[in-house]
Amino acid sequence: MTRGRSGGKDSVMTDTPESPAGYRTLDEAGIRAFLASRPALAARLGGTPGTWRIREVSDGNLNNVFLVDGAQVDGTGGGVCFKQSLPHVRVDPNWKMPLDRTGFEAAYLHAVRPHVGDLTPDILHFDPDLYVLVVESLDRHVVLRHGLMRGGDWPDAARAVGTFVARATFPTTTLALPFEDVSRLLEPFSRNHTLTRITVDLVLTDPYRVHPRNHWLSPALDGIAARIRTDPGVRRSIGRMQARFLTCRQALLHGDLHTGSVMVSGTDTRIIDGEFATPGPIGFDCGLFVGNLLLHLFAMGNAAGRDRALRDIGRFWTAFRDEFVDLWRVATLRGGTGDAYAASLFRDDATGLLQAQDDMMREVEADTIAFAAMEVIRRIVGYAHVPDFDTIPDIATRAGRQGAALSLACDLLADPKSAPSIAALIDLAHARACDRA
Amino acid sequence: MTRGRSGGKDSVMTDTPESPAGYRTLDEAGIRAFLASRPALAARLGGTPGTWRIREVSDGNLNNVFLVDGAQVDGTGGGVCFKQSLPHVRVDPNWKMPLDRTGFEAAYLHAVRPHVGDLTPDILHFDPDLYVLVVESLDRHVVLRHGLMRGGDWPDAARAVGTFVARATFPTTTLALPFEDVSRLLEPFSRNHTLTRITVDLVLTDPYRVHPRNHWLSPALDGIAARIRTDPGVRRSIGRMQARFLTCRQALLHGDLHTGSVMVSGTDTRIIDGEFATPGPIGFDCGLFVGNLLLHLFAMGNAAGRDRALRDIGRFWTAFRDEFVDLWRVATLRGGTGDAYAASLFRDDATGLLQAQDDMMREVEADTIAFAAMEVIRRIVGYAHVPDFDTIPDIATRAGRQGAALSLACDLLADPKSAPSIAALIDLAHARACDRA
Numbered sequence: 001m002t003r004g005r006s007g008g009k010d011s012v013m014t015d016t017p018e019s020p021a022g023y024r025t026l027d028e029a030g031i032r033a034f035l036a037s038r039p040a041l042a043a044r045l046g047g048t049p050g051t052w053r054i055r056e057v058s059d060g061n062l063n064n065v066f067l068v069d070g071a072q073v074d075g076t077g078g079g080v081c082f083k084q085s086l087p088h089v090r091v092d093p094n095w096k097m098p099l100d101r102t103g104f105e106a107a108y109l110h111a112v113r114p115h116v117g118d119l120t121p122d123i124l125h126f127d128p129d130l131y132v133l134v135v136e137s138l139d140r141h142v143v144l145r146h147g148l149m150r151g152g153d154w155p156d157a158a159r160a161v162g163t164f165v166a167r168a169t170f171p172t173t174t175l176a177l178p179f180e181d182v183s184r185l186l187e188p189f190s191r192n193h194t195l196t197r198i199t200v201d202l203v204l205t206d207p208y209r210v211h212p213r214n215h216w217l218s219p220a221l222d223g224i225a226a227r228i229r230t231d232p233g234v235r236r237s238i239g240r241m242q243a244r245f246l247t248c249r250q251a252l253l254h255g256d257l258h259t260g261s262v263m264v265s266g267t268d269t270r271i272i273d274g275e276f277a278t279p280g281p282i283g284f285d286c287g288l289f290v291g292n293l294l295l296h297l298f299a300m301g302n303a304a305g306r307d308r309a310l311r312d313i314g315r316f317w318t319a320f321r322d323e324f325v326d327l328w329r330v331a332t333l334r335g336g337t338g339d340a341y342a343a344s345l346f347r348d349d350a351t352g353l354l355q356a357q358d359d360m361m362r363e364v365e366a367d368t369i370a371f372a373a374m375e376v377i378r379r380i381v382g383y384a385h386v387p388d389f390d391t392i393p394d395i396a397t398r399a400g401r402q403g404a405a406l407s408l409a410c411d412l413l414a415d416p417k418s419a420p421s422i423a424a425l426i427d428l429a430h431a432r433a434c435d436r437a
Numbered sequence: 438m439t440r441g442r443s444g445g446k447d448s449v450m451t452d453t454p455e456s457p458a459g460y461r462t463l464d465e466a467g468i469r470a471f472l473a474s475r476p477a478l479a480a481r482l483g484g485t486p487g488t489w490r491i492r493e494v495s496d497g498n499l500n501n502v503f504l505v506d507g508a509q510v511d512g513t514g515g516g517v518c519f520k521q522s523l524p525h526v527r528v529d530p531n532w533k534m535p536l537d538r539t540g541f542e543a544a545y546l547h548a549v550r551p552h553v554g555d556l557t558p559d560i561l562h563f564d565p566d567l568y569v570l571v572v573e574s575l576d577r578h579v580v581l582r583h584g585l586m587r588g589g590d591w592p593d594a595a596r597a598v599g600t601f602v603a604r605a606t607f608p609t610t611t612l613a614l615p616f617e618d619v620s621r622l623l624e625p626f627s628r629n630h631t632l633t634r635i636t637v638d639l640v641l642t643d644p645y646r647v648h649p650r651n652h653w654l655s656p657a658l659d660g661i662a663a664r665i666r667t668d669p670g671v672r673r674s675i676g677r678m679q680a681r682f683l684t685c686r687q688a689l690l691h692g693d694l695h696t697g698s699v700m701v702s703g704t705d706t707r708i709i710d711g712e713f714a715t716p717g718p719i720g721f722d723c724g725l726f727v728g729n730l731l732l733h734l735f736a737m738g739n740a741a742g743r744d745r746a747l748r749d750i751g752r753f754w755t756a757f758r759d760e761f762v763d764l765w766r767v768a769t770l771r772g773g774t775g776d777a778y779a780a781s782l783f784r785d786d787a788t789g790l791l792q793a794q795d796d797m798m799r800e801v802e803a804d805t806i807a808f809a810a811m812e813v814i815r816r817i818v819g820y821a822h823v824p825d826f827d828t829i830p831d832i833a834t835r836a837g838r839q840g841a842a843l844s845l846a847c848d849l850l851a852d853p854k855s856a857p858s859i860a861a862l863i864d865l866a867h868a869r870a871c872d873r874a
Contacts, residue, residue, distance in 0.1 A: 179633065191624075236792055239796075243778060246777050249684050250684050342642055345675060349669075
């Protein structure tokens with residue numbers, strides 16, 4: 001979820017049901033009572049409820065978020081993170097929004113946690129009446145985006161995110177399961193209309209039309225913003241990627257996998273905020289992460305930071321690809337029950353399997369590059385920007401770096417052959433970032 | 438639905454719930470009472486129930502099917518077709534099957550009828566307790582497959598089927614509707630697991646593995662059947678098309694659009710048997726119809742019949758394509774609300790729209806050719822064959838023609854570039870059919 005996103009009169013919401021009768025927004029006392037009345041949560045926090053420390057960390061989110069420390073404040077990880085949906089966007093009570101988003105986040109955690117282990121926070125409790133989700137506290141972690149902006153380096157993080165995407169998506173595909181099981185698993189997430197509408201409008205549509213939600217550094221970026229709306233090659237790719245996002249039901253996606261949805265602490269990496277979960281093309285999850293690394297790359301003023309961002313794009317993709325094809329290979333050798341690329345075709349044909357995997361991975365790679373380009377664009381000229389560029393005090397410098405990022409993104413969309421692979425994208429991004437530096 | 442399909446010990450069913458309490462299979466007296474107690478149906482039939490003539494025409498179907506003539510026997514079309522699901526395959530009571538298939542057929546008719554007009558029978562009644570579907574009687578029509586086998590010619594039929602596919606699919610796509618509406622429209626059809634499992638097993642999987650359901654003219658076709666299972670290029674395409682069928686949620690499909698699902702009478706063409714309705718790639722509907730025209734083409738012993746089959750493949754595709762892109766063009770010019778290839782991109786860019794339409798139609802065309810090849814294969818070496826070849830009394834001649842059809846299908850899958858378009862497919866099929874003749 002984008003921090004700092006706000007609503008306003010031009011709402012993108014499609015339906016805003018009334019809050020159910022049992023719902024109320026909990027304040028600090030309410031949170032304390034809520035946790036105290038759930039024995040497992042109270043035991044985890046330890047001590048007496050009166051001694052628990054509750055801190056609001058909502059930080060511009062759609063939701064109320066609190067960290068609660070109990071008796072275990074010695075680093076043994078007994079705290080909890082308390083998240084509650086509000087019947088509106090937190091920072092804009094006029095932007096009404098259904099409460100079910102923490103429900104989708106809880107369902108996503110339940111679906112992927114058995115496969116990804118400690119790459120997400122542990123889910124501790126979900127209350128479907130109050131729309132309260134309680135997960136383990138990550139109070140010693142930092143948000144990857146903020147950490148990178150401060151010049152930090154987490155050499156394992158991008159690899160962990162790649163591994164996460166492979167492990168979270170593969171088990172939800174028809175490569176892994178009979179189609180009936182995939183159908184049942186994906187069906188509830190198909191109903192995540194409210195947050196998917198945000199993706200469709202803000203990521204896939206608005207930057208490519210004149211719309212009051214769009215904004216950018218004007219007049220410096222007026223020319224490139226106009227190119228984004230009018231370039232025939234860009235339009236052609238955008239139409240295709242809109243259809244791809246909406247019709248390619250490849251796996252269960254996280255749906256919002258930017259660097260603000262990743263928390264890091266040393267070698268530990270956790271993916272949070274799965275409330276945008278939706279069926280879709282795997283390259284969308286990959287593309288959002290790669291796109292945010294590209295944004296960071298172009299925002300950075302020093303070569304070491306840029307090199308780390310490029311390194312991380314490569315590490316992410318390699319880890320994702322290696323893990324995904326390995327899960328697939330093992331499933332095939334075990335005579336798995338997936339209906340797509342059926343084991344009956346490839347169990348005894350290692351060469352054929354490699355070819356099939358290469359076919360599919362090329363498709364995901366092309367999607368990744370296109371969605372990454374769209375993420376770069378929407379984060380500079382669309383509604384919800386990223387803070388990575390905000391630390392550049394000089395406006396002309398900021399506009400120059402944003403313009404270079406937009407120019408690369410436009411070229412990637414206008415001519416997909418300009419970067420037919422992640423390796424080629426890294427080379428091209430390196431050249432463009434150095435040009436601009 | 439395939440006529441003559443039977444079950445047996447090796448069932449493909451996944452779940453066979455008990456019949457609901459209110460269900461019973463109606464005999465002739467039950468049908469008469471059922472119709473008499475529904476005023477609209479009784480009025481349509483006219484006269485008194487005792488005078489209605491009831492004929493069973495089940496003809497090897499999964500279901501019981503009866504035609505009922507009332508007082509209107511003068512050609513004014515007052516008869517009805519009465520179809521009831523059985524809790525098993527009609528011809529094999531040991532093959533249990535849930536009753537909901539007439540429910541899917543009724544839902545499909547409700548979904549597409551407003552868009553296709555008289556290209557389907559009119560739906561008159563559906564009873565969800567007895568799983569009875571009543572539609573207008575097409576008692577003066579013949580099944581297109583049977584008519585073609587007898588050497589008949591319906592010059593408008595293939596065009597009508599092409600128009601049908603365009604008009605039935607386009608309004609269910611994200612080209613035409615906001616994704617939320619498409620999601621709600623497709624969701625119930627995603628649950629059509631029983632019949633989709635038949636498609637997945639019999640069309641997409643079995644012919645490409647050793648399986649007791651497969652059978653063919655042995656030993657004449659043993660070699661080509663082995664090639665189908667082992668050719669690396671065929672395997673590669675089959676894996677890809679399995680994934681395409683299961684993950685490309687492009688539109689609501691008929692799901693079983695072969696020449697036995699089309700009824701013709703003069704210039705009137707009706708598409709029946711929508712119980713396999715499922716979300717999927719549009720090229721699957723196109724491919725099944727084209728595949729059955731190819732089967733007919735290779736079965737024919739005379740040049741005139743072959744020329745008509747090739748003509749019909751061309752007419753089908755042209756009619757489909759023209760109608761589909763026209764519906765799309767009109768929706769775009771009206772500023773339609775579809776989220777894919779959004780009107781905001783192309784409303785003022787006729788050239789861009791043509792390019793986008795060409796991109797998508799090439800994708801549907803490639804799917805059509807591959808699914809057509811798979812339909813040819815499964816109808817000769819798989820479980821459910823077509824009767825088109827049965828009229829060839831000499832087994833060697835029959836095997837020769839079937840082998841030529843299989844050889845073409847294999848080549849299309851092994852090297853998709855061998856026919857990159859329907860026009861190229863027509864040329865290739867013409868050359869192969871003449872070679873073999």
